[in-house]
Amino acid sequence: MDEFIKLLNENLDYVDHKIIDGVCYITVSSNRKAVNCPFCSKTSLRVHSTYKRTFQDLPIQGHKVIIILLNRKMFCDNPECDHTTFGERFEFLPSKAKKTHRLEDEIIRLSLNCSSTAASEILSKNVVDVGKSTICSLLKKRKACN
Ligand SMILES: [Zn+2]
Numbered sequence: 001m002d003e004f005i006k007l008l009n010e011n012l013d014y015v016d017h018k019i020i021d022g023v024c025y026i027t028v029s030s031n032r033k034a035v036n037c038p039f040c041s042k043t044s045l046r047v048h049s050t051y052k053r054t055f056q057d058l059p060i061q062g063h064k065v066i067i068i069l070l071n072r073k074m075f076c077d078n079p080e081c082d083h084t085t086f087g088e089r090f091e092f093l094p095s096k097a098k099k100t101h102r103l104e105d106e107i108i109r110l111s112l113n114c115s116s117t118a119a120s121e122i123l124s125k126n127v128v129d130v131g132k133s134t135i136c137s138l139l140k141k142r143k144a145c146n
Contacts (some may be wrong), residue, residue, distance in 0.1 A: 003024065004060065008067075008100065009092050015070070024063040027114060035088045037074070039050045040081035048073040048085050055093055062126045067100075106126040108142055111135050 002014040005028050015027040034043045053071040056064070073086045088120075092100050107130055111119035117136040123130050 008057065008102070009090055011090070012069075014050070019063060022044075022063060024060055024065050025068060026057075026065060027068045030072060030088055035072070035074050037076040037083065037086050038089055039076065039083045039086060040076065040078050041100060042076060042078040044074045044076055044086075046075040046077065048075050050099065055098050055100060056059065056103055056128050058103050058106060059127050062127055064126070099128070104138055107135060108138055111139060 001017060001048065005012045005014045011030055011032050012028045015026055015029055015131050017026040019025070034045050035118070036043055049115060050072050053069045054068055055069070056124050057067050069090075074088060075085055076083050079094045079118055087095075089095060094101075106127065107119075110123060110127070114122070116132040116139075119135050120130060120132045123135075
């Protein structure tokens with residue numbers, strides 16, 4: 001399981017997992033010692049607190065996957081920075097996102113050749129619970145990028 005988590009990001013450590021109603025919940029934590037403030041880039045070693053951030057990732061062995069990240073809130077000690085604290089960020093997960101980039105890629109791949117209604121049905125069976133409107137907005141977002 002740790003290998004699967006490291007594929008997502010090498011700064012994540014596997015903590016534990018449980019399967020409830022066919023959904024695999026994986027708890028992970030960060031192994032970074034120092035974290036850079038996203039606002040001023042200064043390095044911080046001081047942890048303010050930890051909070052849970054949940055998001056969906058690729059399925060494992062037919063189980064939908066929800067990752068529970070024990071996300072850290074850090075202090076920024078730079079007196080010139082506008083922020084005294086900040087949440088640790090990861091490039092695989094845009095801030096506020098509920099799905100990883102690699103899961104979004106998979107949703108798009110499976111949705112390209114069928115209607116969003118059909119895609120939603122197929123995906124909800126064993127990949128991820130995703131609505132038709134989310135699929136449409138993902139497709140639109142990516143087309144805008146290309
Ligand atoms: Zn800062």
